[in-house]
Amino acid sequence: MPTQPIHRHTRGVYIIAATPFTATGEVDDASTDRLVDFYLEHGVDGITILGIMGEANKLTEAEACAFASRVLRRVDGRVPVIVGVSGAGIDNLRRLAVFAMENGAAGVMVAPTPGPAVEDRIRHYFHQVCEALGPGVPVCLQDFPQVTGVPISAATILALTRECPEIVMLKHEDCPGLGKLSAVRAGSGTVETPRLSILCGNGGLYLPQELARGADGAMTGFAYPEMLVEVVARHAAGEIDRAEDIFDAYLPILRYEQQPGYGLAVRKAILHHRGVIADPRTRAPGPKLGPLDQAELLRLMARTDINVKELNHGS
Structure with a gap:
């Protein structure tokens, strides 16, 4: 079943999906189905696959296409699916993008290629991509300089919004980045510059402040998607303090999941302990939790359950 493409007024929570693997390292189809069901049951507005936290760079082209195809079939048009297609070669990028769109994707996500952080180079690259x-093919521009090593200024993002009508969304996860978010929001949706949807990453670590600055929602993979969904919904309803109370109940485990270079292993371990994926492994080279890490995480998960119950009891 086809779905509507992403657009300049896209809002809500587009969860970044993990890629589950079996104990022997293959893509786990059964866990993929459970993961999609888990996200949908928790009310996400969309799903983004094959991103950086989806370990897309560790998949073969055949694996990436098979995973995208399975997710799109399982979703069956119930929510939009964005497919990450970033890669060093534009021909490969285009091939995966065409495959994804032909199989029902709502759009693709593209990050800048590594190289000198020269504004003209970045603009030229996205012109070539579009x-x-x-x-x-609607494009979500991924701005994640902590990983790509390529900072993109607000001025360049706004210029690309004007010059490339295919770019309809920004995945904002620069850090610190609240000032940039404000600049992009103020500079788009004007007579000169079309509106740009802004969904924010970084695990949701700054979500209340980002929503207050004009973000349209979240695009991140925090292993408690119900928190992201409720915070965004409450904020949209004007219940700002309640949104922050909900956010605060999850903050200790959110902070723990956002440890640089380690957070993916934590995220997968949480999904495993919540019964969603069969095995928490990441593909090598990748982080792995030790026994002490596991004990620490299970304690945090138990405390999160208590925090959430107390919050709901007091509501």
Whole structure:
């Protein structure tokens, strides 16, 4: 079943999906189905796959296509699916993007390629990408300089919004980045510059402040998607303090999951302990939790359950 493409007024929570693996390292189809069901049951507005936290760079092209195809079939048009297609070669990028769109994706996500952080180079690259993909493929520009090593200024993001109509969404996860978010929000949706949807990453660590600055929602993979969904919904309803109370109940484990270079292993371990994926492994080279880490995490999960129960009891 086809779904509507992403657009300049896309809002809500687009969860970044993990890629589950079996104990022997293959993509785990059964866990993938459970993961999709888990996200949908918790009310997400969309799903983003094959991102950085989805270990896309560790998949073969055949694995990436098979995983995308399985997710899209399982979702079956119930929510939009965005497929990460970033890669060193535009031909490969285009091939995966075409496959994804032909199988029902709502759009694709593209990050800048590594290289000098020269504004003209970045603009030229995204012009090439949009030309290769054509006008029928909506693009989410991923701005994650902590990983890509390529900072993109607010001015360049706004210029690309004007110059490339295919770019309809920004995945904002620069850090510190609240000032940039404010600049992009103020500079788009004007006579000169089309509106740009802004969904925020970084695990949701700054979500209340980002929503207050004009973000349209979250695009991140925190292993408690129910928190992201409720915080965004409460904020949209004007219940700002209640949204922050909910956020605060999850903050200790959110902070723990956001440890640089280690957070993916934590995220997968939480999903495993919640009964969603069969095995928490990441593909090598990747982080792995030891016995002390596991004990620490289970204590945090138990405390999170208590915090949430107390919060609901007091509501």
